[in-house]
Amino acid sequence: MKKPDVKVVLLGDMNVGKTSLLHRYTERKFKDTISTVGGAFYLKQWGPYNISIWDTAGREQFHGLGSMYCRGAAAVILIYDVTNWQSLAELEERFLSLTDTANHDCIYAVVGNKADLTDPKAQQFQDPDETSEDRAECEEGRTEPQLHKQVPPEDAVSFYERILRYKGLDEKSSLPAGKMCFETSAKTGYNVDTLFEALFDLVLPSILRKRNENQVSPTVDLEECRGANNKRARSSCC
Numbered sequence: 001m002k003k004p005d006v007k008v009v010l011l012g013d014m015n016v017g018k019t020s021l022l023h024r025y026t027e028r029k030f031k032d033t034i035s036t037v038g039g040a041f042y043l044k045q046w047g048p049y050n051i052s053i054w055d056t057a058g059r060e061q062f063h064g065l066g067s068m069y070c071r072g073a074a075a076v077i078l079i080y081d082v083t084n085w086q087s088l089a090e091l092e093e094r095f096l097s098l099t100d101t102a103n104h105d106c107i108y109a110v111v112g113n114k115a116d117l118t119d120p121k122a123q124q125f126q127d128p129d130e131t132s133e134d135r136a137e138c139e140e141g142r143t144e145p146q147l148h149k150q151v152p153p154e155d156a157v158s159f160y161e162r163i164l165r166y167k168g169l170d171e172k173s174s175l176p177a178g179k180m181c182f183e184t185s186a187k188t189g190y191n192v193d194t195l196f197e198a199l200f201d202l203v204l205p206s207i208l209r210k211r212n213e214n215q216v217s218p219t220v221d222l223e224e225c226r227g228a229n230n231k232r233a234r235s236s237c238c
Protein backbone atom coordinates (compact mmCIF):
# COMPACT_ATOMS: atom_id res chain seq x y z
CA MET A 1 0.00 0.00 0.00
CA LYS A 2 1.19 3.53 -0.78
CA LYS A 3 2.34 5.58 2.18
CA PRO A 4 0.10 8.62 2.78
CA ASP A 5 1.83 12.00 2.64
CA VAL A 6 -0.78 13.70 4.80
CA LYS A 7 -3.89 12.96 6.75
CA VAL A 8 -7.28 14.69 6.53
CA VAL A 9 -9.87 13.83 9.21
CA LEU A 10 -13.66 14.16 9.16
CA LEU A 11 -15.19 14.90 12.57
CA GLY A 12 -18.74 15.58 13.69
CA ASP A 13 -21.80 14.26 15.48
CA MET A 14 -23.56 11.09 14.34
CA ASN A 15 -25.88 11.48 11.36
CA VAL A 16 -24.42 14.73 10.01
CA GLY A 17 -23.28 12.94 6.83
CA LYS A 18 -19.52 12.35 7.19
CA THR A 19 -19.59 8.94 5.51
CA SER A 20 -22.01 10.19 2.83
CA LEU A 21 -19.67 13.08 1.99
CA LEU A 22 -16.76 10.70 1.61
CA HIS A 23 -18.87 8.37 -0.60
CA ARG A 24 -19.96 11.29 -2.75
CA TYR A 25 -16.40 12.47 -3.22
CA THR A 26 -14.78 9.09 -3.81
CA GLU A 27 -17.58 7.09 -5.47
CA ARG A 28 -19.66 9.88 -7.02
CA LYS A 29 -22.88 8.65 -5.50
CA PHE A 30 -25.23 8.99 -2.56
CA LYS A 31 -25.88 5.59 -1.10
CA ASP A 32 -27.30 4.05 2.05
CA THR A 33 -25.00 4.17 5.04
CA ILE A 34 -24.86 2.51 8.39
CA SER A 35 -23.59 4.38 11.40
CA THR A 36 -19.77 4.18 11.38
CA VAL A 37 -18.06 1.99 13.94
CA GLY A 38 -14.63 3.25 15.04
CA GLY A 39 -13.21 4.77 11.87
CA ALA A 40 -12.18 3.99 8.31
CA PHE A 41 -9.86 5.61 5.84
CA TYR A 42 -9.68 6.16 2.14
CA LEU A 43 -6.46 6.82 0.23
CA LYS A 44 -6.73 9.53 -2.40
CA GLN A 45 -4.08 10.09 -5.06
CA TRP A 46 -3.75 13.84 -5.55
CA GLY A 47 -1.30 14.46 -8.39
CA PRO A 48 1.94 12.89 -7.17
CA TYR A 49 0.77 12.89 -3.54
CA ASN A 50 -1.19 10.42 -1.42
CA ILE A 51 -3.74 11.78 0.99
CA SER A 52 -5.49 9.64 3.59
CA ILE A 53 -9.01 10.78 4.41
CA TRP A 54 -10.27 9.44 7.74
CA ASP A 55 -13.98 8.97 8.35
CA THR A 56 -14.71 8.77 12.09
CA ALA A 57 -17.69 7.64 14.12
CA GLY A 58 -19.86 10.39 15.59
CA ARG A 59 -21.50 8.15 18.15
CA GLU A 60 -20.70 9.01 21.76
CA GLN A 61 -19.42 5.51 22.53
CA PHE A 62 -16.51 5.98 20.07
CA HIS A 63 -15.66 9.47 21.24
CA GLY A 64 -12.44 8.39 22.93
CA LEU A 65 -10.99 7.30 19.58
CA GLY A 66 -11.31 10.75 18.03
CA SER A 67 -8.07 12.21 19.33
CA MET A 68 -6.20 9.11 18.12
CA TYR A 69 -7.57 9.62 14.61
CA CYS A 70 -6.60 13.31 14.70
CA ARG A 71 -2.98 12.60 15.64
CA GLY A 72 -0.72 14.22 13.05
CA ALA A 73 -3.62 15.50 10.93
CA ALA A 74 -2.80 18.22 8.38
CA ALA A 75 -6.47 19.17 8.01
CA VAL A 76 -9.63 18.54 10.02
CA ILE A 77 -13.11 18.96 8.53
CA LEU A 78 -15.63 19.75 11.28
CA ILE A 79 -19.07 18.81 9.97
CA TYR A 80 -22.54 19.79 11.20
CA ASP A 81 -26.04 19.41 9.75
CA VAL A 82 -27.55 22.73 8.59
CA THR A 83 -30.98 21.59 9.81
CA ASN A 84 -29.77 20.77 13.30
CA TRP A 85 -28.40 23.55 15.47
CA GLN A 86 -27.27 21.11 18.16
CA SER A 87 -24.89 19.45 15.70
CA LEU A 88 -22.93 22.73 15.47
CA ALA A 89 -22.94 23.14 19.26
CA GLU A 90 -21.61 19.57 19.61
CA LEU A 91 -18.63 20.43 17.40
CA GLU A 92 -17.54 23.02 19.93
CA GLU A 93 -18.47 21.06 23.05
CA ARG A 94 -17.27 17.57 22.15
CA PHE A 95 -15.15 17.54 19.01
CA LEU A 96 -12.88 20.58 18.99
CA SER A 97 -10.73 19.34 21.87
CA LEU A 98 -10.08 16.09 19.96
CA THR A 99 -7.98 18.13 17.52
CA ASP A 100 -5.36 18.88 20.20
CA THR A 101 -3.32 15.99 18.75
CA ALA A 102 -3.38 17.40 15.18
CA ASN A 103 -0.33 19.06 13.61
CA HIS A 104 0.50 22.52 14.95
CA ASP A 105 -0.12 23.95 11.46
CA CYS A 106 -3.32 21.95 10.91
CA ILE A 107 -5.97 23.58 8.73
CA TYR A 108 -9.62 23.64 9.86
CA ALA A 109 -12.75 23.72 7.70
CA VAL A 110 -16.29 24.08 9.07
CA VAL A 111 -18.88 22.34 6.90
CA GLY A 112 -22.69 22.52 7.04
CA ASN A 113 -23.98 19.42 5.24
CA LYS A 114 -27.51 18.51 4.00
CA ALA A 115 -27.86 21.91 2.30
CA ASP A 116 -30.22 20.24 -0.23
CA LEU A 117 -32.87 20.16 2.50
CA THR A 118 -32.94 23.93 2.85
CA ASP A 119 -31.44 25.52 -0.24
CA PRO A 120 -32.84 25.21 -3.82
CA LYS A 121 -29.36 25.83 -5.29
CA ALA A 122 -27.93 22.83 -3.44
CA GLN A 123 -31.02 20.75 -4.12
CA GLN A 124 -30.91 21.31 -7.88
CA PHE A 125 -27.18 20.75 -8.21
CA GLN A 126 -26.16 17.76 -10.32
CA ASP A 127 -22.86 15.99 -9.88
CA PRO A 128 -21.45 15.85 -13.43
CA ASP A 129 -19.53 12.64 -12.62
CA GLU A 130 -22.55 10.71 -11.38
CA THR A 131 -23.81 7.84 -13.57
CA SER A 132 -27.31 8.30 -15.01
CA GLU A 133 -28.56 5.31 -12.96
CA ASP A 134 -27.26 6.75 -9.72
CA ARG A 135 -28.69 10.13 -10.64
CA ALA A 136 -32.11 8.63 -11.37
CA GLU A 137 -32.07 6.96 -7.96
CA CYS A 138 -31.13 10.22 -6.28
CA GLU A 139 -33.83 12.11 -8.22
CA GLU A 140 -36.53 9.78 -6.91
CA GLY A 141 -38.79 11.65 -4.57
CA ARG A 142 -36.94 14.94 -5.13
CA THR A 143 -39.11 17.76 -3.85
CA GLU A 144 -38.51 21.40 -3.15
CA PRO A 145 -36.40 21.99 -0.03
CA GLN A 146 -38.78 22.27 2.86
CA LEU A 147 -36.75 22.23 6.01
CA HIS A 148 -35.76 25.30 7.92
CA LYS A 149 -32.06 26.11 8.01
CA GLN A 150 -31.33 26.11 11.72
CA VAL A 151 -27.72 27.20 11.34
CA PRO A 152 -27.14 30.47 9.48
CA PRO A 153 -23.71 30.73 7.79
CA GLU A 154 -22.75 33.52 10.23
CA ASP A 155 -22.88 31.02 13.11
CA ALA A 156 -20.44 28.76 11.29
CA VAL A 157 -18.14 31.75 10.69
CA SER A 158 -18.27 32.70 14.40
CA PHE A 159 -17.43 29.10 15.29
CA TYR A 160 -14.46 29.19 12.88
CA GLU A 161 -13.22 32.36 14.59
CA ARG A 162 -13.52 30.63 17.98
CA ILE A 163 -11.49 27.70 16.62
CA LEU A 164 -8.68 30.14 15.78
CA ARG A 165 -8.85 31.62 19.28
CA TYR A 166 -8.88 28.12 20.84
CA LYS A 167 -5.76 27.29 18.84
CA GLY A 168 -4.13 30.58 19.84
CA LEU A 169 -3.93 31.64 16.18
CA ASP A 170 -4.00 35.19 14.98
CA GLU A 171 -7.05 35.86 12.80
CA LYS A 172 -5.14 38.19 10.47
CA SER A 173 -2.44 35.70 9.59
CA SER A 174 -4.79 32.67 9.39
CA LEU A 175 -6.92 31.45 6.50
CA PRO A 176 -10.07 33.60 6.41
CA ALA A 177 -13.44 32.21 7.52
CA GLY A 178 -14.92 33.02 4.10
CA LYS A 179 -12.52 30.48 2.57
CA MET A 180 -12.86 27.82 5.26
CA CYS A 181 -16.64 27.61 5.88
CA PHE A 182 -18.68 25.60 3.39
CA GLU A 183 -22.22 24.36 2.91
CA THR A 184 -22.45 21.03 1.12
CA SER A 185 -24.86 18.33 0.08
CA ALA A 186 -23.62 14.76 -0.02
CA LYS A 187 -26.96 13.92 -1.62
CA THR A 188 -26.58 16.07 -4.75
CA GLY A 189 -22.81 16.65 -4.63
CA TYR A 190 -23.19 20.40 -4.11
CA ASN A 191 -19.82 21.93 -3.10
CA VAL A 192 -18.32 18.52 -2.27
CA ASP A 193 -15.42 18.62 -4.77
CA THR A 194 -14.87 22.29 -3.96
CA LEU A 195 -14.45 21.43 -0.28
CA PHE A 196 -12.02 18.53 -0.66
CA GLU A 197 -9.99 20.08 -3.45
CA ALA A 198 -9.62 23.43 -1.68
CA LEU A 199 -8.28 21.55 1.33
CA PHE A 200 -5.91 19.42 -0.71
CA ASP A 201 -4.42 22.58 -2.23
CA LEU A 202 -4.05 24.07 1.23
CA VAL A 203 -2.26 21.04 2.72
CA LEU A 204 0.32 21.04 -0.07
CA PRO A 205 2.89 23.01 2.02
CA SER A 206 2.46 20.40 4.77
CA ILE A 207 3.18 17.62 2.27
CA LEU A 208 6.27 19.35 0.92
CA ARG A 209 7.58 20.04 4.41
CA LYS A 210 7.10 16.41 5.43
CA ARG A 211 8.81 15.15 2.29
CA ASN A 212 11.68 17.58 2.91
CA GLU A 213 12.06 16.42 6.51
CA ASN A 214 12.17 12.82 5.35
CA GLN A 215 14.89 13.67 2.85
CA VAL A 216 17.14 15.52 5.28
CA SER A 217 16.63 13.23 8.26
CA PRO A 218 19.57 10.82 8.52
CA THR A 219 18.64 7.43 7.10
CA VAL A 220 19.45 4.24 8.90
CA ASP A 221 20.71 1.27 6.94
CA LEU A 222 18.88 -1.64 8.55
CA GLU A 223 21.24 -4.24 7.11
CA GLU A 224 24.24 -2.42 8.53
CA CYS A 225 22.43 -2.06 11.83
CA ARG A 226 21.64 -5.74 11.98
CA GLY A 227 25.28 -6.55 11.22
CA ALA A 228 26.46 -4.24 13.98
CA ASN A 229 23.95 -5.68 16.45
CA ASN A 230 25.00 -9.22 15.57
CA LYS A 231 28.64 -8.28 16.08
CA ARG A 232 27.80 -6.69 19.42
CA ALA A 233 25.72 -9.70 20.41
CA ARG A 234 28.49 -12.04 19.45
CA SER A 235 31.14 -10.07 21.26
CA SER A 236 29.03 -9.78 24.44
CA CYS A 237 28.29 -13.47 24.62
CA CYS A 238 31.92 -14.57 24.57
Ligand SMILES: Nc1nc2c(ncn2[C@@H]2O[C@H](COP(=O)(O)OP(=O)(O)OP(=O)(O)O)[C@@H](O)[C@H]2O)c(=O)[nH]1
Pocket residue numbers: 012013014015016017018019020021031032033034035036037056057058059113114115116117184185186187188
Ligand atom coordinates in the same frame (compact mmCIF):
# COMPACT_ATOMS: atom_id res chain seq x y z
N1 LIG B 1 -30.80 15.01 2.54
C1 LIG B 1 -29.54 14.65 2.85
N2 LIG B 1 -29.33 13.58 3.65
C2 LIG B 1 -28.05 13.25 3.94
C3 LIG B 1 -26.94 13.97 3.45
N3 LIG B 1 -25.81 13.41 3.92
C4 LIG B 1 -26.20 12.37 4.65
N4 LIG B 1 -27.54 12.25 4.68
C5 LIG B 1 -28.33 11.24 5.40
O1 LIG B 1 -28.06 11.37 6.79
C6 LIG B 1 -27.97 10.08 7.41
C7 LIG B 1 -26.62 9.90 8.07
O2 LIG B 1 -25.59 9.92 7.11
P1 LIG B 1 -24.12 9.31 7.41
O3 LIG B 1 -23.25 9.69 6.28
O4 LIG B 1 -24.21 7.88 7.75
O5 LIG B 1 -23.75 10.13 8.73
P2 LIG B 1 -22.42 10.04 9.61
O6 LIG B 1 -22.05 11.42 9.98
O7 LIG B 1 -21.38 9.25 8.89
O8 LIG B 1 -22.91 9.29 10.92
P3 LIG B 1 -22.03 8.38 11.94
O9 LIG B 1 -21.27 7.38 11.13
O10 LIG B 1 -23.05 7.71 12.84
O11 LIG B 1 -21.15 9.29 12.71
C8 LIG B 1 -28.23 9.06 6.31
O12 LIG B 1 -29.60 8.72 6.33
C9 LIG B 1 -27.91 9.82 5.02
O13 LIG B 1 -28.62 9.32 3.92
C10 LIG B 1 -27.21 15.10 2.61
O14 LIG B 1 -26.33 15.82 2.13
N5 LIG B 1 -28.53 15.39 2.35
Ligand SMILES: [Mg+2]
Pocket residue numbers: 018019020033034035036055056057058
Ligand atom coordinates in the same frame (compact mmCIF):
# COMPACT_ATOMS: atom_id res chain seq x y z
MG1 LIG C 1 -20.44 7.50 9.29
